[in-house]
Every structure is written in structure tokens, then in C-alpha cells.
Amino acid sequence: DAGVIQSPRHEVTExxxxxxxxxxxxxxxxxxxxxxxxxxxxxELLIYFNNNxxxxxxxxxxxRFSAKMPNASFSTLKIQPSEPRDSAVYFCAxxxxxxxxxxxxxxxxxTVL
Amino acid sequence: xxxxxxxxTEISVVEKxxxxxxxxxxxxxxxxxxxWYKQPPSGELVFLIRRNSFDEQNExxxxxxxxxxxxxxxxxxxxTASQVVDSAVYFCAxxxxxxGFRGAQKLVFGQGTRLTINP
Numbered sequence: 499d500a501g502v503i504q505s506p507r508h509e510v511t512e513x514x515x516x517x518x519x520x521x522x523x524x525x526x527x528x529x530x531x532x533x534x535x536x537x538x539x540x541x542e543l544l545i546y547f548n549n550n551x552x553x554x555x556x557x558x559x560x561x562r563f564s565a566k567m568p569n570a571s572f573s574t575l576k577i578q579p580s581e582p583r584d585s586a587v588y589f590c591a592x593x594x595x596x597x598x599x600x601x602x603x604x605x606x607x608x609t610v611l
Numbered sequence: 612x613x614x615x616x617x618x619x620t621e622i623s624v625v626e627k628x629x630x631x632x633x634x635x636x637x638x639x640x641x642x643x644x645x646x647w648y649k650q651p652p653s654g655e656l657v658f659l660i661r662r663n664s665f666d667e668q669n670e671x672x673x674x675x676x677x678x679x680x681x682x683x684x685x686x687x688x689x690x691t692a693s694q695v696v697d698s699a700v701y702f703c704a705x706x707x708x709x710x711g712f713r714g715a716q717k718l719v720f721g722q723g724t725r726l727t728i729n730p
Contacts, residue, residue, distance in 0.1 A: 531717065531718075533718075540720055540721075540722045540723060541702065541718075541720040541723075542720070543717045543718065543719075546716070546717055553716075554716075554717060587654065589656060591656075598644050598646075598661050598663070598706070599646075599658050599661055600658070600718060601658065602648075602655065602656035602657075602658075603655075604654065604655050605654055605655065605656075607654075
């Protein structure tokens with residue numbers, strides 16, 4: 499079975515550019531989570547969805563960040579405009595409602611120059 | 612507010628030694644879940660174990676064991692007879708279980724403990 503799929507795996511962009519990260523959760527999973535990992539702040543939740551509906555976006559740093567889940571098999575995290583301090587590894591995770599384990603994708607390493 | 616503290620930033624031991632990674636948590640919820648994840652040098656996050664707040668039974672899985680003590684709000688992880696392949700960053704995490712939602716919700720992670728096993 500395919501795990502959580504994230505693309506791209508690596509992204510290098512220049513400050514001010516728009517960045518879109520993509521996630522395909524495990525089939526049948528109805529909760530999706532976006533996390534960010536940095537040296538300074540560790541792993542922190544940005545936003546999560548249940549049944550495609552955003553439940554808690556309190557971790558989204560600022561208005562430059564937005565996330566969507568148009569259907570059960572796809573989510574995007576967009577940063578516009580990007581800044582060097584957005585450089586981090588962004589993880590997507592999914593789980594089945596009623597279960598507890600979150601399964602993580604391989605992450606997208608974002609570098610903003 | 613929920614909080615997870617992993618006081619050990621880095622641990623280095625020689626292969627075959629036993630090593631314990633500490634995790635202390637804070638929560639006001641009576642129902643919650645605790646997790647351990649492993650992040651090897653390749654970067655992915657690998658689920659190791661989940662515990663719910665009503666189950667204080669310790670668990671053993673091969674060389675791995677976990678000690679959950681509600682009285683001290685701790686969920687420590689021990690690797691017996693460590694191996695070089697155990698080298699990784701290990702994260703302890705906590706999740707609430709609010710009413711109306713089945714299962715755990717968002718994870719609050721500790722800062723992680725970097726474990727290095729030297730040959």
C-alpha cells in the first residue's frame with residue numbers, strides 16, 4: 499500500500515515567489531495534518547482537516563500561508579509570498595478517524611533564498 | 612495547554628548499551644494519547660507506539676520498551692542492547708481526545724532527543 503505522498507521532495511525558491519506543497523493522504527484516511535519542522539521550533543502543527551474540513555488552523559504562521567483540501571485525496575499548502583524564514587521541512591500526515599496513529603509522508607524540504 | 616518535554620537533547624552511547632529516553636508531559640485532559648516517533652537520518656517520521664491515558668501497562672516490543680506512569684506524567688522509552696541502526700532523533704508526542712471526535716487529534720511534539728549509537 500502506498501503511504502502518504504508528498505511533492506515535491508525538495509523545493510528551492512527565491513524570496514517573494516509562491517510555493518505550493520502537495521499531499522496525497524493514504525486512501526481511506528479522512529484526517530489530514532500539515533506540520534512544519536525547523537531547528538528552532540521543532541515539529542509544530544500548522545493545520546488539520548477532518549473530512550476535508552479545516553478544524554484547527556491556529557498554527558498557521560500568518561496570512562501568507564493557506565491550505566486547502568478540495569477532496570479526500572488531495573491537499574495543498576501554499577505560501578505566498580515566501581520568505582527565507584519559511585525554510586523548513588513540511589510534513590503531511592493522515593489517519594483514519596477513530597484511529598490514533600498518524601502516518602507521515604516523507605516531507606518536503608523547502609529552501610527560500 | 613499541552614506540553615511535552617524531552618530534557619535530553621543528545622545522548623551518545625556505545626553499541627550494546629541500554630539507553631532510556633525521557634519524556635514528561637503536561638495536559639489538563641483526562642483522556643489523551645502518547646506517542647513515540649523515530650526520525651532516522653533519512654528524515655521520515657516512523658511511528659513506534661501509541662498509549663492511551665487509561666492504559667498504564669508497560670509495553671515491550673523486541674528491544675524496545677515503554678514505561679508509562681501517570682503519577683509522574685512520564686512516558687519513557689528504553690532501548691535494550693542498542694545497535695548502530697537505532698541512531699536517530701526520537702520524538703515523544705501528546706494528543707488530546709476532545710469530545711465529539713473519535714481518536715486523537717493534533718500531535719504536540721517534544722523537541723526530540725538525538726540518539727547516537729557508536730560502534
